[in-house]
Amino acid sequence: MLRRPLLGGLLACVVAVTGMASSARADDAIGHVDCAQSPAAPECEVTAAIPGDPGGTGSGNGDAGSGDSGGDEESDCSWLLVNSDRPPPAGKGPEGGWYARTCLSDGVGTQATPVWLDQAPGVDLSGLAQIARSRLSLTAPRIRTNPDTEPFVLVRVPVWLWVDPVTWQAHSATASVPGVTVTVQATPTRVRWSLGDGTKDLTCRGPGQPWTPDTDPLAASPCGHTYTRSSATAPNNAFRLRATVTWSVTWSGPGAGGVLDPLTTTATIRMRVGQSQTVVERTR
Structure with missing residues (x-):
């Protein structure tokens, strides 16, 4: 897995209702929906979640790396939608997107090579239905x-x-x-x-x-x-x-x-x- 430092510290991501950004925490097993039930201005945030090991490879290719294992145990990982302008692979799309496993460990951010996923990881469909x-x-x-x-x-x-x-x-x-x-x-x-x-x-x-x-x-x-x-x-x-x-x-x-x-x-x-x-x- 290729690793590169991230600029900025905004690595905790949520799936906005508008679909402009998406993420799923790898250390959670299910999604979460938090909606304000005001009919005038329903505001919702969805955390799309997948089961997995924060130090694992997710859907990426290659090994997770042989760095300090203690850092991986404290890492905060999520799937981040990236390269939104990049076209899908041949035979894919228009649904789906490029996702990269992104982690934060001891203040250092790393990101795996983006992979194409046909749908956002671990989306809570019933939660979207409530929205x-x-x-x-x-x-x-x-x-x-x-x-x-x-x-x-x-x-x-x-x-x-x-x-x-x-x-x-x-x-x-x-x-x-x-x-x-x-x-x-x-x-x-x-x-x-x-x-x-x-x-x-x-x-x-x-x-x-x-x-x-x-x-x-x-x-x-x-x-x-x-x-x-x-x-x-x-x-x-x-x-x-x-x-x-x-x-x-x-x-x-x-x-x-x-x-x-x-x-x-x-x-x-x-x-x-x-x-x-x-x-x-x-x-x-």
């Missing part, structure tokens, strides 16, 4: 009703409920390190309706069925509700109709995949319900 999940931008449900909520609906008249198809579509996001991309997909599956009048929540598979003009106005919806009392005594004289959509989340990567925790999105509208008045005409 991709944090990047999902899901659409809040757009509530539709018939009769329309303006100016009000009447008691004992069936109300059809559904989510606008524009907001009922799958979304995907990715996270990458050199040579590896993980994709997550979120798919809306069901809606839980909170009717606001004190009745039990209603859960419907799918977005619900839109009302069409050829439907009997008094027909009950496959996913709807009939209010039996006025909202006159409710705050602001209206019930709060809330739709909560559950999204199933799956991920896929090189030779692997799985299911992640589901996500939800919510929207709320005001539902004014009026009491119909019956007029009886007397005849003489």
Whole structure:
């Protein structure tokens, strides 16, 4: 193994989400993900790790050297992405990159001859999946009703409920390190309706069925509700109709995949319900 001194002391490397730099500590057996879960600014660092002996050769060629073994025991080694402008070997690419085993021992840095790896060493695919999940931008449900909520609906008249198809579509996001991309997909599956009048929540598979003009106005919806009392005594004289959509989340990567925790999105509208008045005409 060719060894040469390194200029500078920045030898501890992490895999940035942007894929601009990559490393894996050789004395760790697994990767680590540290993500700030703020949706506004998800910031993540991934340490891609591989098992190995800090004094070993990794994926390089040749012997590790016959220097002071005591120094190797205290060395801090990682795989560093180098020569990013160098073209891949014949028949390789565009995935992958040139990596060199880089070590720091007693303040002296050494680096092995770069070798081509088809993917970053020891990438934690499930960790990348969590990063991709944090990047999902899901659409809040757009509530539709018939009769329309303006100016009000009447008691004992069936109300059809559904989510606008524009907001009922799958979304995907990715996270990458050199040579590896993980994709997550979120798919809306069901809606839980909170009717606001004190009745039990209603859960419907799918977005619900839109009302069409050829439907009997008094027909009950496959996913709807009939209010039996006025909202006159409710705050602001209206019930709060809330739709909560559950999204199933799956991920896929090189030779692997799985299911992640589901996500939800919510929207709320005001539902004014009026009491119909019956007029009886007397005849003489």
